[in-house]
Amino acid sequence: MSHSVLLSILLLAPFFGFLFNGLRFKSKNVQVAGVVGTAMVGISFICSVLLFSQLASLPEAERSLRAEYWNWLNVAGLQIPLAFVVDQLSAVMILVITGIGTLIHLFSIGYMSHDERPSKYFSYLNFFVFNMLLLVLGDNLVLMFFGWEGVGLASYLLIGFWFTDKEKAAAGMKAFVTNRIGDAGFLIGLFLLFGEFGSIVFETLNAQAPTVQDMSWNSNLTLACIALFIGACGKSAQIPLYVWLPDAMAGPTPVSALIHAATMVTAGVYMICRLSNIFIAAPNALFIVAIIGALTLLMAASIGLTQWDIKKVLAYSTVSQLGYMFLAVGVGAFNAAMFHLVTHAFFKALMFLGSGSVIHAMHEEQDIRKMGGLKKHMPVTHWTFVAGWLAIIGTPLFSGFMSKDEILWMSWHSPLGSWYLWLMGVAGAGMTAFYMTRLMALTFWGESRVPSDVHPHESPTSMTLPLIVLGVLSVFGGFLGIPHVLGKILPGHPPNFFEHWLDPRLANIPGLAQANITMEWIGIAISVTTAAVGAILAYRFYIIRKDLPEKVTSKIKGLYELVYNKYWVDEFYFGRIINPIVEMSKGLWMYIDVNFIDKITYWTSDMVKGAGSSVRSMQSGNIQQYALLILLGVVVVIFAVVMG
Amino acid sequence: MSELDILFYILSSMSVLFGALVVLTSSPIYSSLYLVMSMLSVAGIFMTLNAPFIAGIQIIVYAGAVLVLFVMVLMLFDLKRETKAFTKGRFSGFLKLVGAGLLCGFIAGAAYESVSLIMATSEEIPTNIAAAAETGFSPTTNSIKEISKLLFTKYLFAFEVLGLLLLVVPIGAVALSRVAGGTHAKH
Amino acid sequence: MQSTEALVSVGLNHYLVLSALLFTIGSLGVLLRKNMIVILMSIELMLNAVNISFVAFATYLDNLDGKIMVLFVMTIAAAEAAVGLALAVNIFKNFREVNIRFFEHLRG
Numbered sequence: 001m002s003h004s005v006l007l008s009i010l011l012l013a014p015f016f017g018f019l020f021n022g023l024r025f026k027s028k029n030v031q032v033a034g035v036v037g038t039a040m041v042g043i044s045f046i047c048s049v050l051l052f053s054q055l056a057s058l059p060e061a062e063r064s065l066r067a068e069y070w071n072w073l074n075v076a077g078l079q080i081p082l083a084f085v086v087d088q089l090s091a092v093m094i095l096v097i098t099g100i101g102t103l104i105h106l107f108s109i110g111y112m113s114h115d116e117r118p119s120k121y122f123s124y125l126n127f128f129v130f131n132m133l134l135l136v137l138g139d140n141l142v143l144m145f146f147g148w149e150g151v152g153l154a155s156y157l158l159i160g161f162w163f164t165d166k167e168k169a170a171a172g173m174k175a176f177v178t179n180r181i182g183d184a185g186f187l188i189g190l191f192l193l194f195g196e197f198g199s200i201v202f203e204t205l206n207a208q209a210p211t212v213q214d215m216s217w218n219s220n221l222t223l224a225c226i227a228l229f230i231g232a233c234g235k236s237a238q239i240p241l242y243v244w245l246p247d248a249m250a251g252p253t254p255v256s257a258l259i260h261a262a263t264m265v266t267a268g269v270y271m272i273c274r275l276s277n278i279f280i281a282a283p284n285a286l287f288i289v290a291i292i293g294a295l296t297l298l299m300a301a302s303i304g305l306t307q308w309d310i311k312k313v314l315a316y317s318t319v320s321q322l323g324y325m326f327l328a329v330g331v332g333a334f335n336a337a338m339f340h341l342v343t344h345a346f347f348k349a350l351m352f353l354g355s356g357s358v359i360h361a362m363h364e365e366q367d368i369r370k371m372g373g374l375k376k377h378m379p380v381t382h383w384t385f386v387a388g389w390l391a392i393i394g395t396p397l398f399s400g401f402m403s404k405d406e407i408l409w410m411s412w413h414s415p416l417g418s419w420y421l422w423l424m425g426v427a428g429a430g431m432t433a434f435y436m437t438r439l440m441a442l443t444f445w446g447e448s449r450v451p452s453d454v455h456p457h458e459s460p461t462s463m464t465l466p467l468i469v470l471g472v473l474s475v476f477g478g479f480l481g482i483p484h485v486l487g488k489i490l491p492g493h494p495p496n497f498f499e500h501w502l503d504p505r506l507a508n509i510p511g512l513a514q515a516n517i518t519m520e521w522i523g524i525a526i527s528v529t530t531a532a533v534g535a536i537l538a539y540r541f542y543i544i545r546k547d548l549p550e551k552v553t554s555k556i557k558g559l560y561e562l563v564y565n566k567y568w569v570d571e572f573y574f575g576r577i578i579n580p581i582v583e584m585s586k587g588l589w590m591y592i593d594v595n596f597i598d599k600i601t602y603w604t605s606d607m608v609k610g611a612g613s614s615v616r617s618m619q620s621g622n623i624q625q626y627a628l629l630i631l632l633g634v635v636v637v638i639f640a641v642v643m644g
Numbered sequence: 645m646s647e648l649d650i651l652f653y654i655l656s657s658m659s660v661l662f663g664a665l666v667v668l669t670s671s672p673i674y675s676s677l678y679l680v681m682s683m684l685s686v687a688g689i690f691m692t693l694n695a696p697f698i699a700g701i702q703i704i705v706y707a708g709a710v711l712v713l714f715v716m717v718l719m720l721f722d723l724k725r726e727t728k729a730f731t732k733g734r735f736s737g738f739l740k741l742v743g744a745g746l747l748c749g750f751i752a753g754a755a756y757e758s759v760s761l762i763m764a765t766s767e768e769i770p771t772n773i774a775a776a777a778e779t780g781f782s783p784t785t786n787s788i789k790e791i792s793k794l795l796f797t798k799y800l801f802a803f804e805v806l807g808l809l810l811l812v813v814p815i816g817a818v819a820l821s822r823v824a825g826g827t828h829a830k831h
Numbered sequence: 832m833q834s835t836e837a838l839v840s841v842g843l844n845h846y847l848v849l850s851a852l853l854f855t856i857g858s859l860g861v862l863l864r865k866n867m868i869v870i871l872m873s874i875e876l877m878l879n880a881v882n883i884s885f886v887a888f889a890t891y892l893d894n895l896d897g898k899i900m901v902l903f904v905m906t907i908a909a910a911e912a913a914v915g916l917a918l919a920v921n922i923f924k925n926f927r928e929v930n931i932r933f934f935e936h937l938r939g
Contacts, residue, residue, distance in 0.1 A: 621935030755847035
């Protein structure tokens with residue numbers, strides 16, 4: 001089947017699912033809605049696999065399948081066709097999106113079985129998948145922006161899915177508004193790039209990027225890259241626009257798994273990798289990306305140490321891991337970033353779904369202080385969660401280890417990286433190990449603190465099957481992209497398939513020296529040790545000596561309060577930014593709008609009324625006045641005739 | 645100055661005078677009587693214009709029928725003499741006077757223009773009635789016979805329509821002033 | 832002098848000026864008087880002025896059509912007077928007033 005047909009099916013299947021379930025949004029039939037929704041994404045997954053195989057059969061230099069459907073915009077010399085490109089990069093993305101999407105849709109059938117409006121849920125989910133596919137498949141920035149906005153909308157709709165609860169609705173709003181601030185940056189970047197190169201097509205931009213000589217701070221290119229990165233900050237929850245992601249946990253858990261772990265939040269990383277040549281040509285911008293990524297990973301990990309809500313811990317963990325991905329692109333390791341994107345999708349979606357299973361079993365309880373010892377009651381959930389846990393803390397040979405260590409090595413080795421970036425990454429790894437082990441200990445291990453009226457039990461198969469699949473991927477998925485240094489010592493010398501696949505599509509770091517094997521092994525050793533220390537410490541704190549957390553926090557009360565309250569960032573935003581704007585708006589409304597502008601409109605209407613009433617005085621009902629007017633008319637006519 | 649001219653001036657001044665009195669008198673009955681006088685003067689003017697038939701029907705129809713009707717209605721109303729006969733408003737009154745005056749002036753001007761135009765285009769129009777009488781303006785040409793000949797040939801349709809009008813009007817008048825139950829009904 | 836000649840020997844102009852004067856006086860009556868019946872009488876006066884004008888032209892242009900027109904005008908004037916008076920009688924019966932100042936019901 002030709003690739004354009006496959007592409008159209010790929011895109012239209014979730015769109016059809018959106019319409020089908022959307023038009024039946026009042027239906028309470030979970031089975032129909034869920035099966036249709038899952039089937040549509042499943043069809044997209046099959047198309048993705050077929051397209052991937054078609055792509056793989058092409059020689060390396062020509063791995064790009066383009067399908068143009070029709071002319072979308074034709075404005076003053078700017079022609080934007082509706083064109084989609086499946087190349088190495090987007091093939092990876094569509095496999096992840098549709099594959100994990102199908103699993104999550106399947107999970108949702110069980111999770112949302114008691115919901116009021118399941119059809120609406122599945123229609124929104126399909127709408128999200130459609131837009132995400134548009135985002136990654138578009139061959140130009142405008143089409144990507146279309147999908148960018150669409151996933152933002154889908155995110156808002158899904159976060160505020162239970163909108164009757166004011167807090168949940170507010171969380172949806174927060175996500176959308178913060179996203180929009182980022183979008184402004186994206187647009188500015190788009191305009192600057194168009195102004196610089198005269199095109200918005202990725203291929204053209206990437207090809208023309210090396211021609212730019214000016215790499216200073218205020219070159220158009222650097223400013224464009226910084227603006228685009230601001231867009232990525234909004235979408236992928238980096239400092240300063242990360243505040244929406246923890247609140248987004250108000251949505252249903254499968255939504256958190258799909259959107260806020262595996263796919264939407266990775267759109268920023270994807271965008272930068274798509275424009276890798278452009279970003280490489282602006283090293284100052286890349287520096288900012290790396291710094292922000294590193295700071296974010298540290299800050300989020302530190303907050304994750306203190307949270308008691310299972311989903312919030314995972315949310316901050318997501319922000320932190322996204323920080324790793326941006327750290328990677330910031331030092332030019334686009335490959336490593338994409339690989340971490342894929343493995344993170346595996347284990348984070350797994351853990352979110354697992355937490356969904358736990359929450360479902362605990363009757364919507366999310367506080368881990370009320371959990372414990374769930375290992376006995378929910379074996380499948382527990383063991384799959386263990387797989388995810390081991391992956392994220394960087395246990396050697398698990399998927400997380402393969403990707404994270406590549407990032408840490410590149411942050412040291414790349415000419416765009418530096419030792420302090422590497423150090424921040426290692427510290428983050430240690431904190432990640434600590435808080436994830438803490439989560440495991442408090443939720444699954446140890447004694448049960450479950451209230452007596454709650455009887456947790458294992459979830460149905462429709463919910464455990466995706467967990468098992470993702471568990472397998474978390475364990476073995478790393479072998480797709482084994483770092484070179486490791487591949488040399490393993491039997492059979494497996495190459496880094498992932499890197500080979502993506503290499504032609506991503507920019508090379510200029511001035512990259514030959515890898516120093518010894519340094520690399522030392523780096524691996526340090527990071528693995530740090531992670532182990534973190535895990536063991538957490539185990540000690542929460543299983544062996546449960547009094548230690550209290551003692552430690554009481555000693556560093558001020559610091560603990562600061563971190564527990566998320567560094568007071570939300571309060572700062574509200575106090576210094578949002579409320580002043582609201583007050584200013586109120587002032588503008590009261591003093592300018594009501595007093596001034598409204599007065600102008602009233603004045604206009606009064607004038608019209610006055611004119612009307614003065615003309616109306618002609619119709620007084622007084623016959624003699626009418627006769628007079630007729631007379632005067634006759635006089636005028638005779639005058640005209642006589643004089644003319 | 646021939647006799648006809650003097651006659652004209654007397655009659656015209658009478659008609660204007662009585663017409664003015666119609667408007668200026670405060671009692672409506674006096675107004676109607678002055679109107680009768682004015683109409684008789686106008687009949688005389690018609691006579692000077694060599695239109696005896698018209699003069700005749702002016703007296704019969706207007707003075708004899710229409711104004712009698714007016715007087716009857718006024719007697720029915722039994723109105724008192726009005727203290728203020730004219731409408732309120734000095735400015736509007738002034739405007740009305742000015743407008744009417746302008747109208748009069750323009751009509752007169754237009755009349756002079758048109759007459760000189762007519763004179764210029766045609767030679768055979770007599771300039772005054774005395775000359776007209778001398779040039780053999782035969783009275784027979786203005787007789788009833790000639791008028792009725794025209795009426796029944798050239799203006800037949802209009803004549804018939806006029807008959808229809810005269811049928812409709814009394815019906816309308818009766819319909820308007822009907823009283824439920826007839827004139828002898830008790831209200 | 833020519834002007835006195837024009838003044839003393841009566842021609843078409845004089846009749847037309849007479850007609851204009853009578854017309855004006857009639858229109859002033861319509862405009863200025865309060866009593867409805869007097870207004871109707873002023874209308875009759877105006878119609879008379881028009882009749883004079885027609886007959887004058889008929890005589891001076893040696894055309895009989897003007898006199899026919901006068902016939903029609905008179906008929907219609909009579910008819911109109913009849914209907915108008917019927918209406919006036921009705922009004923008087925209903926409102927007991929013939930002062931047109933009280934009949935501004937069509938005020939906009």
